[in-house]
Amino acid sequence: AQSVTQPDIHITVSEGASLELRCNYSYGATPYLFWYVQSPGQGLQLLLKYFSGDTLVQGIKGFEAEFKRSQSSFNLRKPSVHWSDAAEYFCAVAESSGNTPLVFGKGTRLSVIA
Amino acid sequence: GAVVSQHPSRVICKSGTSVKIECRSLDFQATTMFWYRQFPKQSLMLMATSNEGSKATYEQGVEKDKFLINHASLTLSTLTVTSAHPEDSSFYICSATGGEVNEQFFGPGTRLTVL
Numbered sequence: 430a431q432s433v434t435q436p437d438i439h440i441t442v443s444e445g446a447s448l449e450l451r452c453n454y455s456y457g458a459t460p461y462l463f464w465y466v467q468s469p470g471q472g473l474q475l476l477l478k479y480f481s482g483d484t485l486v487q488g489i490k491g492f493e494a495e496f497k498r499s500q501s502s503f504n505l506r507k508p509s510v511h512w513s514d515a516a517e518y519f520c521a522v523a524e525s526s527g528n529t530p531l532v533f534g535k536g537t538r539l540s541v542i543a
Numbered sequence: 544g545a546v547v548s549q550h551p552s553r554v555i556c557k558s559g560t561s562v563k564i565e566c567r568s569l570d571f572q573a574t575t576m577f578w579y580r581q582f583p584k585q586s587l588m589l590m591a592t593s594n595e596g597s598k599a600t601y602e603q604g605v606e607k608d609k610f611l612i613n614h615a616s617l618t619l620s621t622l623t624v625t626s627a628h629p630e631d632s633s634f635y636i637c638s639a640t641g642g643e644v645n646e647q648f649f650g651p652g653t654r655l656t657v658l
Contacts, residue, residue, distance in 0.1 A: 470654065519587070
């Protein structure tokens with residue numbers, strides 16, 4: 430069965446500092462990987478996804494993620510965090526791109542301080 | 544990206560009543576819709592998979608007689624929480640996919656509070 434681990438429950442960074450959110454997955458075949466962001470009381474917004482090809486994926490809002498098969502990881506990065514990035518971030522895995530359900534990690538809450 | 548709406552966005556009801564939540568794909572035909580539930584400070588957990596014109600498939604531990612799902616058209620799926628109890632209070636989120644859409648698009652969620 431698929432599973433996703435986000436080791437960090439809560440991370441605090443200073444505005445302008447770099448950010449890396451960790452995600453490890455467990456899946457036998459090549460996974461389809463996603464990062465979503467959720468603001469309080471809101472739905473999910475897709476930041477980026479990896480299906481195949483280049484292992485460094487660019488997303489919206491200046492985020493990127495790198496797929497490392499050897500480490501079963503898909504860490505999310507941003508070079509300079511903005512106060513508006515404070516939210517909950519979820520990593521997810523699926524068997525295929527669209528028609529199979531997502532398995533989510535428990536999420537990482539990001540706080541941004543001045 | 545494609546747009547998925549949910550209605551209502553927030554509902555408060557008394558224990559024992561039933562609540563219906565609608566999930567609509569506004570600009571594409573959703574052959575498959577997923578219903579997730581998110582308890583406070585928890586992740587999203589899949590409740591059921593809904594394919595247009597067929598019965599929903601429920602995840603283990605989700606009571607199909609309590610959470611009735613209907614996917615009667617390619618743009619609408621409904622989740623009815625029957626005889627709701629306080630422990631059903633949660634954030635319910637749907638997602639939709641289908642046709643040439645190559646990913647899931649999420650609705651904004653429905654906050655259910657059962658008193």
